[in-house]
Amino acid sequence: MKTGLSLFFIKRAFQDMISNRFLHIVTIVTIALSILIVSAFGLFYTNINEIMMSWKKGVKIMAYLNKDVEKIQLPELKQKILSLYGVSSVLFIPKEEALEKLKQQMKRQVSLFENLKENPLPDVFEVRMIPSTQNWGKVEILAAQIELFPQVAGVEYGQRWLSRVSGIFNLFKFAGTAMCIVFFMASVFIVANTIRLLFFSRREEFEIMRLVGATDGFIKAPFYIEGMIQGAIGGLAGILILFIIYFVITSNVDPGISSGFFTMRFLPVSTSIGILCGSMFSGWLGCYLSLKQFLKY
Amino acid sequence: MTENKAENAIIRMFHVHKRYGKKNALADITLDVEQNELLLVTGPSGAGKSTLLRLLYFGEALTEGQILIDGMNLSRISKNRIPLVRRQFGIIFQDYKLIPTKTVYENIALVLEVKGEKTRFIQKKVGSVLRTVGMEERINAFPPSLSGGEQQRIAVARAVVGDPKIILADEPTGSLDSESADVIMSLLKGVHDRGATVIIATHDKEIIHNTGGRVIYLKDGCLMEPPMPEPQTDKKKTITL
Numbered sequence: 174m175k176t177g178l179s180l181f182f183i184k185r186a187f188q189d190m191i192s193n194r195f196l197h198i199v200t201i202v203t204i205a206l207s208i209l210i211v212s213a214f215g216l217f218y219t220n221i222n223e224i225m226m227s228w229k230k231g232v233k234i235m236a237y238l239n240k241d242v243e244k245i246q247l248p249e250l251k252q253k254i255l256s257l258y259g260v261s262s263v264l265f266i267p268k269e270e271a272l273e274k275l276k277q278q279m280k281r282q283v284s285l286f287e288n289l290k291e292n293p294l295p296d297v298f299e300v301r302m303i304p305s306t307q308n309w310g311k312v313e314i315l316a317a318q319i320e321l322f323p324q325v326a327g328v329e330y331g332q333r334w335l336s337r338v339s340g341i342f343n344l345f346k347f348a349g350t351a352m353c354i355v356f357f358m359a360s361v362f363i364v365a366n367t368i369r370l371l372f373f374s375r376r377e378e379f380e381i382m383r384l385v386g387a388t389d390g391f392i393k394a395p396f397y398i399e400g401m402i403q404g405a406i407g408g409l410a411g412i413l414i415l416f417i418i419y420f421v422i423t424s425n426v427d428p429g430i431s432s433g434f435f436t437m438r439f440l441p442v443s444t445s446i447g448i449l450c451g452s453m454f455s456g457w458l459g460c461y462l463s464l465k466q467f468l469k470y
Numbered sequence: 471m472t473e474n475k476a477e478n479a480i481i482r483m484f485h486v487h488k489r490y491g492k493k494n495a496l497a498d499i500t501l502d503v504e505q506n507e508l509l510l511v512t513g514p515s516g517a518g519k520s521t522l523l524r525l526l527y528f529g530e531a532l533t534e535g536q537i538l539i540d541g542m543n544l545s546r547i548s549k550n551r552i553p554l555v556r557r558q559f560g561i562i563f564q565d566y567k568l569i570p571t572k573t574v575y576e577n578i579a580l581v582l583e584v585k586g587e588k589t590r591f592i593q594k595k596v597g598s599v600l601r602t603v604g605m606e607e608r609i610n611a612f613p614p615s616l617s618g619g620e621q622q623r624i625a626v627a628r629a630v631v632g633d634p635k636i637i638l639a640d641e642p643t644g645s646l647d648s649e650s651a652d653v654i655m656s657l658l659k660g661v662h663d664r665g666a667t668v669i670i671a672t673h674d675k676e677i678i679h680n681t682g683g684r685v686i687y688l689k690d691g692c693l694m695e696p697p698m699p700e701p702q703t704d705k706k707k708t709i710t711l
């Protein structure tokens with residue numbers, strides 16, 4: 174009986190939508206555009222975030238040691254660094270090894286090294302951090318702590334520029350979230366407006382329904398279903414359009430470039446479903462807001 | 471005598487007033503309607519007949535007084551129970567109030583849909599009630615394409631389809647020729663015979679004379695019970711006989 178009743182309402186909702194298709198199409202297109210923009214942001218965010226994460230994993234602090242540090246001191250120093258908060262591993266790279274690496278990296282300029290009488294490079298501790306404790310403030314604090322050891326001549330945490338990128342990224346995240354809210358509100362508003370128009374154009378009919386004993390719920394239910402259907406169709410359309418755009422872009426980009434750098438990914442299924450639910454919720458909320466003021470005794 | 475009446479009363483009105491601004495549409499109406507009674511409410515235009523019916527089905531709230539419908543006090547019930555009160559009634563409105571954008575079938579089925587009845591039951595019921603009013607061929611017509619008398623019959627069909635305890639009919643024969651009026655009146659009498667309480671507001675003298683049942687007379691919102699009805703009912707009875 175319950176399912177029979179909800180089927181009845183769904184049927185009524187579809188009938189209403191078909192008889193007012195122009196209004197509904199305009200609404201759905203508007204929702205679809207909002208969702209397209211929101212999910213495009215989501216796509217961008219997902220991919221940027223992934224790049225950022227892979228960069229962050231590579232974060233390391235190089236601690237250059239003074240030339241006069243004795244080898245016997247090394248294990249103790251290593252232990253001290255290891256005991257600092259957030260450190261996951263400490264690797265000792267002797268200056269000889271460092272020079273070998275450098276030579277390999279600069280094979281063409283081998284002549285540069287030929288005249289070296291003495292290894293100019295210092296010994297190095299390569300300090301890696303526990304990923305979960307990584308944020309830029311912590312990296313800086315840790316670097317400063319390491320620099321305080323008398324045996325340490327200086328520290329370097331190569332991807333210093335990353336902090337600036339990270340800042341921009343955070344700003345972008347903030348702007349994107351604000352944008353999502355604006356478009357969510359736009360969806361809510363457009364649904365509210367459509368439902369209001371539909372409701373107003375049929376208020377005599379609803380008055381009659383009430384006189385023959387219809388509850389407010391009976392009258393409103395199809396509108397809620399319509400609002401949610403609008404949200405669902407608009408949301409699906411928006412995500413689908415984004416997928417088509419994504420597909421066209423990724424299949425036209427030279428795979429050499431994309432695979433070498435990073436592979437672009439589409440929105441995860443969970444995010445897509447989340448956006449769809451948000452879209453349906455905007456339909457429901459629009460309906461709620463516009464019907465709240467009607468049907469008062 | 472009044473106590474006996476009260477036991478059987480399905481509608482009780484105590485000192486009911488209805489004011490529109492300063493205008494007294496109904497003034498101090500006290501009235502009991504018994505179960506399965508046929509009550510005719512008459513009086514000149516603007517006397518308050520429609521207003522009286524509207525108060526009964528909670529089309530509007532009363533200004534002062536009490537109305538009990540089958541034991542429910544209308545001034546006390548919560549908003550969400552108003553639909554339940556209205557489902558006790560089958561109402562024939564003075565202006566029909568059919569939904570022009572819905573078919574005859576949909577208009578009548580609505581009464582059962584709001585109660586959550588099953589589709590198969592609704593189809594059967596609507597079909598049979600349309601046969602009773604002789605409109606089964608126009609089941610898919612839209613009300614604006616029907617004549618006044620036909621719309622009136624649909625309105626009657628809608629009023630009786632839910633087997634309500636009480637029928638309220640506001641000028642059910644308002645603008646009909648005497649033949650259509652007879653059809654409507656015999657339909658209403660049929661419902662009354664099957665046990666419903668029927669209240670008809672009308673100023674059609676012929677109906678008052680031919681129908682039988684109790685007659686109350688309204689004038690300027692006041693119930694003129696003592697002088698008018700007693701001799702009139704007697705007269706009518708002799709005429710109908």
Ligand SMILES: Nc1ncnc2c1ncn2[C@@H]1O[C@H](COP(=O)(O)OP(=O)(O)OP(=O)(O)O)[C@@H](O)[C@H]1O
Nearest residue numbers: 490493494495514515516517518519520521522673
């Ligand atoms: N909504 C309203 N606002 C203001 N005045 C109203 C309203 N409804 C009814 N009235 C007034 O109340 C009085 C009674 O009206 P009502 O419609 O009950 O009369 P009636 O007896 O049904 O008349 P008729 O025979 O013409 O249908 C009238 O004077 C009318 O003008």
Ligand SMILES: [Mg+2]
Nearest residue numbers: 519520564640
């Ligand atoms: Mg009237």
